[in-house]
Amino acid sequence: MKTFVRLIIVILVLAVVLGGIFGWKYVQQQQSEAQRAQAPPSTPVETVRIQPQSWRAALTSVGSLRAINGVEVANEVPGVVSQVAFESGQRVSQGDVLIRLEDSVDRAALAALEARARLANETFQRYADLLPRNAISQSQYDEARANYQAAQADVEQQRAQLAKKTIRAPFEGVVGLRQVDLGEYLSVGTSIVDLNMLDPIHVDYSVPERQLERVAPGRAVEVRVAAYPDRLFTGETLAVAPSVNASSRTLDVRARLDNADHALRPGMFADVSTLAPETREVLTLPRTALSFNTYGDFVFQVVEDDQGQTIASRQQVTTGSVRGDEIEILDGLEAGDRVVATGLLRLRDGQPVSVTEQAQGRDSADKTRTVRDEKVEG
Template structure:
């Protein structure tokens, strides 16, 4: 009975000691910092535009005699698209040619008479002037005839035609649009606070609803030197390759301007960051014990935080359960993603 009374305090003491030891070694989840590419991006929105875009229009009035293209097809620069009725212009050209022939013969005759002394210098000058006027009339008639043939100004893709054979067109009337689809231009704006961070030659990436998950790379080619006075923003133009014609002029796009890239940035789970006032800390496991270290973070993205100061990359970071640890005390660990 006396022995039992003596052992009881000892057993209680051992049980309490075991509880204290268990409390001093909490179970925490740990992970290693991840090295990956991190970018500083300026995100805005813009629109795609054709590199060149023109509405094909006749320079003279006339009736459409024939169409030499199909809607939506690719054409080469100089290729014939539309022929206007040229019966009148051909007649005018023939008349101008006949007038020139007459003027040249008259000039030759006047020169011959002048050499023989049978004509004066004034008659020779008048004949020469008539010859020059006839040449100018012929050139004008030829130019009018040439303008009955409407050609593509450069390589591109045609849109939808707005005329039919037999239509009588006025000068400057719309016929069909021509677009250059490779490359494309991207027009967007940035706020004035970011003007100093953006320059010609910087890389951009586009994303759009038509191709979810894909990003298309381009390059800034021009900046408007004058800011918009209403929105205090700067207009930017970039260029992007489009050899497969997947992108279309007029599409609304999300633009990411790449300001900086860090290919070996350190990332840790965002929940591993412990805020204390204005400072940030992480809890590490060093030789089986908890250690607290101050850090500075950069970007936050998809549940990860970039550590720009405070870690080397080979540490063991407590990602969950750091609320239970005390610096300098032992901890039990389990890897992130594994069961207890």
């Protein structure tokens, strides 16, 4: 009898426990269904409107800056440095003296040759007076004239040799770092200093052969260098190589840039944009507003559903050229459409959103501006 009572008590306890568990699960299920029945909370997003802009197409490339005239000044004759007439980094004019070599021996030799030339000239003049009177023969007169001319040639040769002892600037420009010292003996061809003409300056770059029609003399170019990331240098193309490089299938182009403040230096690496002569109207968005993947590019367009609720609708788009942080939209959107500007990873198609703020500077659908360095994909 006692065993039966205990069994009944155990069964009742188990029934109470299981009933409590099932009851709690039922309450949780009801709460979950109630939550799912409620509308999901809206996600705050920042939006931007797609708008037309005037883009000026440009062919981008990389190049190197070089001086219009740039040489390593060296001596033609050996000698000891007797004077250094410039300072490193100094601006010089054409013909300015850079250094002088010791020239006392050459000056003495020139004086001796000039004396011989004067004597030969006097002899020649005397024979010229005697020839009409038949006091000398024609051969003697010719010999005196030849001696005088030879003496004059020796003088000119020595003067040229002496002039080489003074090294002058071959053109106007800026000298680099001095490589020689006072009293130093220089053999022929010793590097003295670099001299570069910095204003204007050239930039050499290459373009693919298929882009030949996009480059021509007189086209405007824009150049950026790492030393001045916020500065844009402008110029124009000067010449296009007449032949294509057979190994790289590229075409060499040279452009000239204004460089009055000498900010650009030879050897600098440059990003070069060759601008097209015409502009075109395009629709653009910030690159942050697009999601790029192998299945196609898309944006989240902000629209209203049938109930009037603001949602993020996934929209497939076709993109075009890229200019900095801006990208061209070829298909999928129209001017004035509003899309989510940032934070695409937290959104899904049809998710309710609340617009908290528009991206600054792009809140007008009809705003236009000129973009001058669009990248043309090769």
